[in-house]
Amino acid sequence: MDGLMMDVPLSIPLLLRRTEALFGHKPLVTRRADRSLQRCTYGECLRRARGLAAGLASLGVTPGDRVGTFCWNHSRHLEAYYGVPASGAVLHTLNIRLHADELAYIITHAGDAAIIVDKVLWPAFAPVRERLGNIPIIVISDDGDLPPGTIDYEQVVAATAPSDSLADIDEGAGALMCYTSGTTGRSKGVLYSHRSMVLHALTLSLPDCLNLRESDVVLAVVPMFHVNAWGLPFACAMLGSAQVLPGPCLDAASLVELFESERVTVTAGVPTIWHGVLKYLDEHPGHDLSSLRAMVVGGAAIPESTIRAFDTRHGLHIVHAWGMTETSPIGTISRVPSELASAPPDYQYAWRATQGRPAPMVEIRARSEQGLVAWDGMTMGELEVRGPWVAAAYYPGDVAMDRWTDDGWFRTGDIVTIAPSGCVTIQDRAKDLVKSGGEWISTVALESALVGHPWVSEVAVVAVPHPQWGERPLAVIVPVAGCQPTIEELRTFLAPRFAKWWLPDAVVLVDHLPKTGTGKLKKHEVRAMFKEQFAQEQRP
Numbered sequence: 116m117d118g119l120m121m122d123v124p125l126s127i128p129l130l131l132r133r134t135e136a137l138f139g140h141k142p143l144v145t146r147r148a149d150r151s152l153q154r155c156t157y158g159e160c161l162r163r164a165r166g167l168a169a170g171l172a173s174l175g176v177t178p179g180d181r182v183g184t185f186c187w188n189h190s191r192h193l194e195a196y197y198g199v200p201a202s203g204a205v206l207h208t209l210n211i212r213l214h215a216d217e218l219a220y221i222i223t224h225a226g227d228a229a230i231i232v233d234k235v236l237w238p239a240f241a242p243v244r245e246r247l248g249n250i251p252i253i254v255i256s257d258d259g260d261l262p263p264g265t266i267d268y269e270q271v272v273a274a275t276a277p278s279d280s281l282a283d284i285d286e287g288a289g290a291l292m293c294y295t296s297g298t299t300g301r302s303k304g305v306l307y308s309h310r311s312m313v314l315h316a317l318t319l320s321l322p323d324c325l326n327l328r329e330s331d332v333v334l335a336v337v338p339m340f341h342v343n344a345w346g347l348p349f350a351c352a353m354l355g356s357a358q359v360l361p362g363p364c365l366d367a368a369s370l371v372e373l374f375e376s377e378r379v380t381v382t383a384g385v386p387t388i389w390h391g392v393l394k395y396l397d398e399h400p401g402h403d404l405s406s407l408r409a410m411v412v413g414g415a416a417i418p419e420s421t422i423r424a425f426d427t428r429h430g431l432h433i434v435h436a437w438g439m440t441e442t443s444p445i446g447t448i449s450r451v452p453s454e455l456a457s458a459p460p461d462y463q464y465a466w467r468a469t470q471g472r473p474a475p476m477v478e479i480r481a482r483s484e485q486g487l488v489a490w491d492g493m494t495m496g497e498l499e500v501r502g503p504w505v506a507a508a509y510y511p512g513d514v515a516m517d518r519w520t521d522d523g524w525f526r527t528g529d530i531v532t533i534a535p536s537g538c539v540t541i542q543d544r545a546k547d548l549v550k551s552g553g554e555w556i557s558t559v560a561l562e563s564a565l566v567g568h569p570w571v572s573e574v575a576v577v578a579v580p581h582p583q584w585g586e587r588p589l590a591v592i593v594p595v596a597g598c599q600p601t602i603e604e605l606r607t608f609l610a611p612r613f614a615k616w617w618l619p620d621a622v623v624l625v626d627h628l629p630k631t632g633t634g635k636l637k638k639h640e641v642r643a644m645f646k647e648q649f650a651q652e653q654r655p
């Protein structure tokens with residue numbers, strides 16, 4: 116027997132009609148490239164978003180077409196976030212930090228029908244454009260001065276009378292698209308549907324997830340080209356939360372200034388950002404960040420020492436979450452459960468440093484070569500996930516069998532343990548693990564611990580070849596200025612927490628570590644840097 120409920124499509128227009136009806140007055144604040152603040156409202160933003168949709172249609176963009184964006188976080192990027200999916204087209208956010216060849220590949224593979232580009236990013240986009248065919252390039256420019264052959268964004272927004280309403284769209288239709296950032300080989304396209312984005316926004320907002328509400332002022336440091344700014348633009352629009360958009364000014368001083376002046380309540384970014392903010396706050400005390408109730412961190416593991424330092428030194432609360440481009444991104448989130456509310460602080464910090472438990476509607480399991488592993492907190496296996504906002508294939512429909520199981524679960528490539536509580540701890544990316552004497556060593560666990568050493572600023576632990584053990588861990592460290600940590604000191608520091616055979620055999624001090632466009636360590640590059648050197652040293 117069928118249920119007797121309305122079949123209302125779960126589409127982005129359904130969220131945005133609420134925003135327009137109830138929250139038209141709520142503010143959106145953008146930091147421009149020249150550092151000035153630009154203020155507008157959801158009402159203005161959505162009016163212009165409808166103008167953009169109409170303008171794109173007059174340029175020949177039809178439902179299902181992909182529209183690329185090559186932009187920082189600002190309110191006009193939000194117009195595209197809302198206007199493009201609401202028109203039936205697919206918003207394809209492009210990672211501004213990728214190499215021109217990779218971008219040209221992604222744009223061509225996605226078949227983008229038009230691209231919206233920030234004028235301040237033109238130097239990075241110009242070499243990409245040379246590699247593209249003749250597609251409309253629409254430029255957002257503050258001074259009205261445009262690169263030759265491009266179209267003025269303001270004219271597109273104003274050219275055609277926008278429709279009055281935001282009409283429903285089939286919930287299964289594609290809404291947004293994002294390519295993986297290529298830390299695991301060639302970028303692959305993930306195509307989010309209207310339905311998946313709506314369900315993701317709802318879940319993200321829940322108290323045990325990001326705990327968002329109308330009264331929040333949300334600042335996504337995470338770029339709008341990194342997995343849909345983790346879904347925040349849609350959750351905020353649905354709830355009517357104010358948004359602060361930092362533009363290109365992502366240094367710690369600029370962020371702290373915005374947190375303070377705009378009374379930001381929730382912010383989100385990768386660990387690299389928060390390590391910078393922590394250092395800045397330690398060196399510049401006296402900021403009033405009392406409005407800030409949650410700093411969400413994901414994209415890479417945040418060490419327990421950082422969570423503790425924010426809490427104890429600055430009264431700031433880190434919320435740790437795990438996700439991927441393929442999971443929209445929210446997969447798991449680390450909230451201390453009620454039964455641990457009065458547990459000792461050390462226990463709570465340890466819990467918060469794990470990746471936490473699956474969000475509602477996300478199912479997890481882990482598999483080793485022997486089959487599915489027990490949830491015993493000890494046995495490692497590859498994490499597999501399933502849920503309504505988890506990719507079922509890569510664009511345009513590629514079900515690579517090394518990424519999906521026969522029964523349709525997505526294989527994350529992350530090696531985890533799952534505790535009896537359901538709490539997930541990422542031990543490593545499958546390819547980053549050190550396999551020593553046939554046993555796995557988690558480089559993430561070693562890195563998280565080493566970053567707690569007062570002389571260590573940044574660290575990557577990588578596998579280097581070893582004649583007896585196959586591989587051994589090497590610590591590659593950017594030291595705090597003026598410090599020279601030795602391998603003996605570091606091993607002594609780690610010894611109380613790890614089995615002896617886990618401890619790195621050697622340390623190399625470097626000036627900096629290579630990072631991806633989304634601020635993650637490029638472990639494969641670090642590994643390549645030292646692999647040959649160590650292999651040579653070990654030759655007889």
Ligand code: ADP
Pocket residue numbers: 295296297298299342412413414415416417435436437438439440441470527528529541543544633635
């Ligand atoms: P890419 O896969 O190209 O690096 P993603 O942004 O999709 O781009 O990265 C997803 C990966 O990032 C995960 O598979 C995992 O390895 C890592 N990751 C994300 N969040 C966390 C976290 N909280 N702790 C540890 N690793 C994380």
